[in-house]
Amino acid sequence: MPKVTIDGRTFDAPAGRTIIDIAAQNGIEIPHFCWHPKLTPAGNCRMCLVEVEKMPKLAIACMTTVADGMVVQTASEKVLNARHAVMEFLLINHPLDCPICDEAGECKLQDYAYKYSIGESRFEEDKVHKPKRVELGPNVLLDVERCIMCSRCVRFSDEIAHQPVLTFTQRGTHVVLTTFPDTQLDNRYSMNVIELCPVGALTSRDFRFKARVWEMSSTDSVCTGCARGCNTNVWVRNNEILRLTPRHNEEVNSYWMCDDGRLKTFKHVNAAERLSAPLVRKEGQLMETGWDEAIAKAVSELRLFRKNEIAALGSGFSSNEDNYLLQKFFRETVGTRLVDLVEHVVEGDQDDLLIRADKTPNTTGAREVGVRPGPAGEDLASILQGVRDGSIKALYVLEDDIAADPAVREVLGNLELLIVHAHQRNATTEFADIVFAASTFAERNGTFVNFQRHVQRFRPAVATQEQDRALDGFNMSRWDKFAAHNDRWGRGSRRDARPSWRILAALAVVYGVKYRYQTAEDVFREITERVPTFKGMSYLAVGSRGRTLAAAGTTAPAPVA
């Protein structure tokens, strides 16, 4: 194996790799704007200049392939001077926009100006002015003045999103990034250019000016928009989700996520119409009640029916823990065999990058932990048939708006008892007798299994009434840390919602069975003991990158992917 020495340390360097690649892999930072591990190198920002022994001039680390015996200096005086010069050039026409720039606080140019620039400019002339607030597409706005012409966005659109609509026009200091005539940046992955842009030239129309970066907390989570389960960061201020951004996970979503996942999967968490307490139907109207009353009522109502008159539907939107307890409660405690779920597959809405036709994050997991047709083929179709012909009189539904499907909606009226877990009023709650206010993926701990059978964790980012950001170990912003009870900016709105698994455990207790789970992790531990494919897993082992389930039928855990 060829060897290369970088800053006095020697590394193996497989032929064909570049200096920046080897350095990055070994934890040596070579500053760069235009290079990105997933895009073809462009070599245009000149920030990654390094000194290579026996080369007459400095070389760009992103395009120089390593050779055996190469000796590289990334911080020699020559290199530092070159960096100062590059920074000085880049800042010549850069506007003094940091106070109004959404990128401030997570801006490569800002960071490098601190780290690698001498902090003074010799340029006294007027800066070139260029258009601001240019619409590149429905979700992305461009500030041309801030653009440093790194071409990352251009290359992303060409190479990853396969929608080559961006290009540069003009020359020299007048270069302008633009879309080709009559085109716009409107592919389903368009918003990835926002994080990709090393500066604040590209901003999100949705998030624009909502908050400064340092005012939010960021929590590792998983997108609930489809079965890919892209890894995300949930950004919260004042107990409200303001944006989702992709989190790197090479096994699942690399550096990307789709626009639908980014924009459509969190708004319901903040919605003003969220249920703030359990609802029980009294004289035809759903009325708010206390938890104890709703749970006692649910149990006494369920007891009025015979085992085979009761059916339960899990949900691909609920966690493994929720689905596991649902099937355990109904199979073991209530004694019915009628447990299944409604799938949400949009045929054909799938591509080669991320988007999957299955629009739930966890159908695979729900099936795995036991929400699947019974031994005699008791599946969704037979449950719906039973409801239609009146043999099934009571139905229990986890977080899923099943009545959105007209075929299901039609039969729900036949039920004598419908109990649902919901985040807000929807078509299904219209028919419900008891509605439990369930917390969303952003308010609890849990796991999903994506279509690759990859188990992934999500963590609470938004607090419900019973949670405390500090005591429950939430990630906290400075505002969260110092807010007093009377600070308007510190509390946000909190709902009296509970995780579905806890509601089910409470039901079981009133039913007379001791379910001793204190946390979601306790439920997960039981899953790892009872479901062979989960054997050997734990929240710790799943961590923030996830772990792949053993293949069905085997008991040994798959190696960490």
Next chain:
Amino acid sequence: MSSNDKMIRTKDLTFLEKIYLPEIVKGLFLTVRQMFKPKVTVQYPEERFEPPAQFRGRPVLVHENGVERCVACGLCSRVCPALAIEVQAAETPLDKERYPEKFEINMIRCIFCGFCEEVCPEEAIIMSNEYLLVFQSQEEAVFGKDKLLKSAEEMRPRLEFLRDHR
């Protein structure tokens, strides 16, 4: 230094000093002289003190012809050691792109340090000469834009002071 090591011997009191009387007369003389000088005590609350421009009274927001200078960058809010300031930005068609949709200062939290004034890139938040702050409830102490905005005209003494002394 060697002088540090030396014992310093204070002078003995003279006879006149020892008998105290001349010193008492001197002191009385000072007091009596003061009685004939102009008075600086203000009979608050009947009379009000007019602070000079360098006084750090409660912070205010400067507007020009009804448009606040503030661009809602949140730097004042970040630098405020007492976390008194809450800013919510929003977009405006004006050149400055953003403006504070909501700007609130909790006057119970504010410690009048003037950091916000110092950090503001727009000279939009400045310390005024107002020191009369009385509230009957916590809610009342949270000043919104209605109470914070003052015209640049009205704030001219402070703005000029800042220009000359910063």
